[in-house]
Amino acid sequence: MGEAEAEARSGRVRAARLRSTRQRRAVLETLGRCREFISAQELHTRLAGTGSTVGLTTVYRTLRELDRAGLVDVVRDEGGERLYLQRPTGEHRHHLICRDCGRSRPVDAEAVEEWAARLAETTGFTELEHTLELSGVCDRCR
Structure with missing residues (x-):
């Protein structure tokens, strides 16, 4: 390191x-x-x-x-x-996780972040946090 x-x-x-x-x-x-x-x-x-x-x-x-x-x-x-x-970095990220081998891959989830921001705005919530978990089978394990 x-x-x-x-x-x-x-x-x-x-x-x-x-x-x-x-x-x-x-x-x-x-x-x-x-x-x-x-x-x-x-x-x-x-x-x-x-x-x-x-x-x-x-x-x-x-x-x-x-x-x-x-x-x-x-x-x-x-x-x-x-x-x-x-x-x-300090940025919140989302990941795809392979259910077979556990390999992870970061994904661009700008749409999710925008949706969460709009939801917070329309509901009046502040300091909104969210978790989105995506899993599947990666190309190596198929």
Whole structure:
């Protein structure tokens, strides 16, 4: 992981008003190396493989904080388990997830974002959040 990428990630954490703890940095660094969505337990296993002593409860708590701060994308797998992927930018994104292999692909969902903004405006809601999960079978698994 490059120094510029680590600094950008650190800046997003500060902007989200999260303290930069040793555990949070370890979770973010390991999550930043993931190219596909990952469960909290798998992330914990990878952390342990690096010699980190971050506990599983801390991993779950950190992921919840990162989600609330908008620093990760979250989807659920077929069994309902939450999977996480660090956002390369602060932008909310949507993903297509392969039900067979778990591979993910970001999609341009501008129409969804526009619809959500219109809905918030017409209903008078503020701070609107939404989740859109799209799954199918990718070209590799067909």
